[in-house]
Amino acid sequence: MTGTPTPTTGAQPAASLRGAGLNLSLATLAFAVSFWAWNLIAPLGVRYAADLDLSNGEKSLLVAIPVLVGSLGRILAGALTDRFGGRVMFPVLLVVSAPFVVLVAVAGRNDSYPLLLVFGFFLGIAGTTFAVGIPFVNAWYEANRRGFATGVFGAGMGGTALSAFFTPRFVDWFGYLATHLIVAVGLLATAALCWVVMRDSPRWSANHDPVAPKFLGALRLPVTWKMSFLYAVAFGGFVAFSTYLPTYLKDVYEFDLTGAGTRTAGFALAAVLARPLGGVLADRIGPRNVVASSLAGTAVMAVVVAFEPPIEVPAGAAFIALAFFLGLGTGGVFAWVAALAPPERVGSVSGLVGAAGGLGGFFPPLVMGATYEVALEGYGLGLGLLAVVSVGALLFAWVGVRPTSGGPGASNSSRPGS
Template identity: 30%
Template sequence: MTEPTSGYLSAVSRSVRDLLAGRRGTVLIAIAGGWFLTMGVRMIYPVMVPYLQSAYDLDLTTAGLLLTVLFMAYAIGQLPGGVLADRIGERLILTSSMLISAITLVLVITAGSAIVLFVATALFGFGAALYAVGRYTILPQLYPEQIGAANGLTASSQDAGQSVLPPLAGIIAAGLVWQLGFGFAVPLFLAMAAVLWVVTPKRSADDADDAEALSLSGLRYIASILRQPAIVYPTTILVLGLFVWQAFTGFYPTYLVQEKGLSQPLSSGLFGLFFALGILIKPLSGGAYDRIGARRSLLFLTTGPIAAFLALPFFDSFWVLIVVTAFISTLLGFTTVTEPFLLEHLPEDIRGTGFGILRTIGFSIGALGPVFFGAAADNGFFDEAFMALAAFAGAIMLLALRIPAE
């Protein structure tokens, strides 16, 4: 191992030890645990698409619409989550999200019709969104000097959940009944709600009361901030990245089964590998952001996905697909760069609300990815849809050059 590499790994190790030390380390672990569960369960949906198609007679376009409903509800919940985080604090928001997720999953597994399934899915997505903003806005309070590294660590817990829980759900659904592929998570959400309520610090009354009402003058102030180049370009990258990410993750397992001929367990395992690599990629990209800034980090992170999306239609070998999946997985680091950048450039008095607005914009547009992707697949353009994703990733690379230098 070369001396620069050894020195870098040593610095990463010291950074992780600093993050996990003391009371704030306990809070960070609990928040990461909730994020592991929330995002892991959300990504069970793509694995369960074949089962839902059979149970409710859904074609790929309708299945894509179900995923769009999930992601759109998640997008819509970002703004209320941000406003509530500013007003009542993260402790109540994070705990409530866990309880809502548990209740709505019960509705998902007991749905008697496709309409009920769609409604329950929307409610689950909204509940998950409440957790998303709260777990971000608490980080600058806990780690003002290491926000990139702290975000990278919690973000890696997302990929740990997405690498473990979807394959587990696939095994449970194949071996038992598909409802248990969702249902096993209900007691986990309830347990996590109790943990978060105990360990998350309660915001003081003064802090909670400082959040201003969304008056006309307040909205004008927020709009003036959101028009700044330091906000516009990273937000546009966030939008494009989420569109690509949600389109890809929504149908990659189905693509591997229907177009590449893989079995359901193999496709679920490859899908899990995609997220497992994010456990490494996100802390490294967060550390890279702290060290070299957003622009250079994003240029590196988008190179692999562009090449991999273009190559994917031409290879059927399982071992080659592993390599292609690994290259695509570097895409997972884009939020670990853009979101800390946005948080640092939003004034503290509107950080929750402003960040909620930006994530609502990003996830609302990004949520359209699965339905367009599903429609393309239904019309025989599965391979071409992946090539289109390469073009979107190329646009992200070009926009990264426009981010103001730190």
């Protein structure tokens, strides 16, 4: 059988695992740098809105558009990773993303909203690296350590925190165009490092099946649809807040660009730290318990945030708690994916589930922008919808995925295809 990774029995020879930590670190770095690029427009959304005199809906579309390609592109990226491996796919995607970082800057300097949308759309390529990393790190670790591995790799979504914190400051320190050039050079340098140092696991073997049948095969697995729904809520919520929070903080609390970016970075960092914890806890107590706790906490905190608690401490604590629960859920869901997906379809299933998560982050900013107008310049309606969806996902996590036996936290898992 070919695929990613090949199932094994018994303990692996020590040599076969040598380099696991290094390659996990490189994959996490590549993911973080690519996510910085993917989230490059959102921290400057307030600036674009002012310079281009954008409506709330236009502003929402601009910050959300990179998420679209970053989501749908994960389907193809995951399937290609099954065939070519992460050592090839990471550098390729990083290199392809770099020109669009610069083109976004060109569009912004020329005050062209249409070009910002076009180049922002292709900037989404940077967000597809997630579907590369999941099968790549899975192949380096035993089944009972994959929650840890995918959780650590997933912490690379902290690139959104880096972007939120540093991008506005870089613009102040170095200038608008120079900031984009710095990020583009960072992508290329990381690509070169991965090409030279990164290696695929000795347990990985290429799957040369045609992409379309693999894609259809993954779609036929009920586990793909179940995990896609849960990930759309957890990761989609994180992406939506990471991209839209600077706008939210300006509208509700009147923060400037740098102040909103700093607080958005804190939000993203809390989710980043919670993600590996979700993976580790899933290894110990089962992913169902982790995901259920995440969704319950998300629903409660969405309601709290909807009441617009005063700054600084009450509002800050509420958003940090919300981010923590969302991050916990992203780690828990992908620990579930790593445990349940057939080994030869890890890349394809990861791509589909990752795409669902990204799409889950594409629509909420549009909904928030629309409901802001409907609710007379308030976000309570949009946050109420998040609470309702989280409760629905919580019920599904308990009722929609049947339990099975065997392994850590097995009573909180399910068989692939169950």
